[in-house]
Amino acid sequence: MDLSRRIARSRPLATADLHGRVDAMKLRGENVIDFSIAISHFPAPPAVLDAVRDGLRQPSPYTAVAGDPQIRARLAAKATRDNRIPATAAEILITNGAKQALYQALYAMADPGDRVIIFKPHWPAYVATCRLLELEPVLLDLPEQFTDAVLDGLPPARVLIINKPHNPTGKLLNEAELDRIAAWLRRTGTRAIVDESYEKLIFDGAHLSLAARADWQALGIVTLFSTSQSYAMMGWRAAFAVAPAHLVTAMETVQGPITAAAPMLMQQAMAAAFDSGAPEAMLADYRQRRDLVIDLLRNVPWIRAHSPASGPYLWMDVSRLGVDTVEFSERLLSQSGVAVMAGDALGAPGHIRIGYICDDVDTLRRGVRAIISCGNQLFQDA
Structure with a gap:
């Protein structure tokens, strides 16, 4: 064949x-x-197991493709509370793992042939997803620090992928670096996908979100969150994206014919995990x-x-x-x-x-x- x-x-x-x-x-x-x-x-945390037990006693309906409205509201509150991202339920998309969110974000944000900047060492899925979508991954060394000179030296691209906390180096970005990246996005019109899947695994320093600013929607920032590592839920495939509402709608259009909504039990488990604290x-x-x-x-x-x-x-x-x-x-x-x-x-x-x-x-x-x-x-x- x-x-x-x-x-x-x-x-x-x-x-x-x-x-x-x-x-x-x-x-x-x-x-x-x-x-x-x-x-x-x-x-998985006890709160997750309790949520699943409760969920098993209830009907398990199909939900809207983007997720159950109440759970989307809980995840928007998490993004506001934990990450200082002023998000609403309409800006939340629940997916079967962060890889699905990444695929759908790139599908909605870029066309075949568009460049995507990826810093190496990198999570291999970034490059593989770009190639599946016929995008052009531009691989650059992860800088010691994101300075204005580093950012202004980046080639033109449709999308910048930032992984923070970083897999595999564990690197964190400070507030000044994030401010510089945001300013560069404004200057260039480049959009950003920010993978924050390891946000809860911080030993030294603090985790800060790039989208924690009033104009994050205008900047076109999509932030990915996952329970896989942050809550020891690798096999649950529980993740969500925070994105401008029009991008959520576009990503939902991709998700509908592929998987439709994530399972209701998974949605309940994920909300319980993020509500359970550090x-x-x-x-x-x-x-x-x-x-x-x-x-x-x-x-x-x-x-x-x-x-x-x-x-x-x-x-x-x-x-x-x-x-x-x-x-x-x-x-x-x-x-x-x-x-x-x-x-x-x-x-x-x-x-x-x-x-x-x-x-x-x-x-x-x-x-x-x-x-x-x-x-x-x-x-x-x-």
């Missing part, structure tokens, strides 16, 4: 592909420590794990890793090994049974990304020590 030109030139996400390989290995009975993706060992116990656990791994790596001569300000990943520069990072990750998986994501998939060869929040602490230690042992052997042989 012939394939369309669009799909024939597309490739599966490297992150999803590796995670699928690891799952297949586990099904065969192989012992694998999976650092390739961040899957929390925490359950996940303090989970964050404290993650902070201890982050510090443990950084301490284990402290005297390893071929790894450069900083303690991230946020997020469920650690980003490591392993370029001193002098080997291809894809080959290193394959050797680590085959010889040591530890899966890590090579930075090549995120636009940054010479690096690896590890998700450090799954399994127990002893498993985390064993996995990190296996990485060190494998790299030490290569470093000594170099």
Whole structure:
């Protein structure tokens, strides 16, 4: 059967592909420590489980494609309360995960051939989605700081994608940087998609939203929120977008024939999660794990890793090994049974990304020590 030109030139996400390989290995009975993706060992918050129990006792209707009106109002209140985004229910779209929101936002905001600026290292879905939609991803290095000079040096583009807190580096943006980005959007007419999926996983500093300004609608800012990492709800596929009302309508037009509304139980669960406050116990656990791994790596001569300000990943520069990072990750998986994501998939060869929040602490230690042992052997042989 012939394939369309669009799909024939597309490739599966490297992150999803590796995670699928690891799952297949586990099904065969192989012992694998999976650092390739961040899957929390925490359950969903009690408020979420209570909301689902209550929801199971009620009728579960189809809702409007954009979501149940009352739940959209609760999520608008969350955006106003937590993120200082003055949003209304008409500016909320509930989706089956952040990837769906990203796809629909890009579909509604750009036409084939339009440029989309993406900073690397990047979440692979940004590039893959652009290519599916026949947009032109423009990959640029994530700057140390967003200055006026950096912003004025960006090429013309239809859309700018900002990921904050950043996957995989954990970088946060301060208020001055956000003000400069907003001013640049005004000057250039560029629109922005801001992925704030890790907003609750802040160890140091504070999370600030780019859309926390009176003219966010005029600037054309779409903000994505997700419970996946912020509330340990990876498999729930619960997310929403805050966007100008006309863009919500356009994104709803895309969503209608694909999935229609997200499941009502998921909508109820997501609203309960965001109403439950900050996940303090989970964050404290993650902070201890982050510090443990950084301490284990402290005297390893071929790894450069900083303690991230946020997020469920650690980003490591392993370029001193002098080997291809894809080959290193394959050797680590085959010889040591530890899966890590090579930075090549995120636009940054010479690096690896590890998700450090799954399994127990002893498993985390064993996995990190296996990485060190494998790299030490290569470093000594170099």
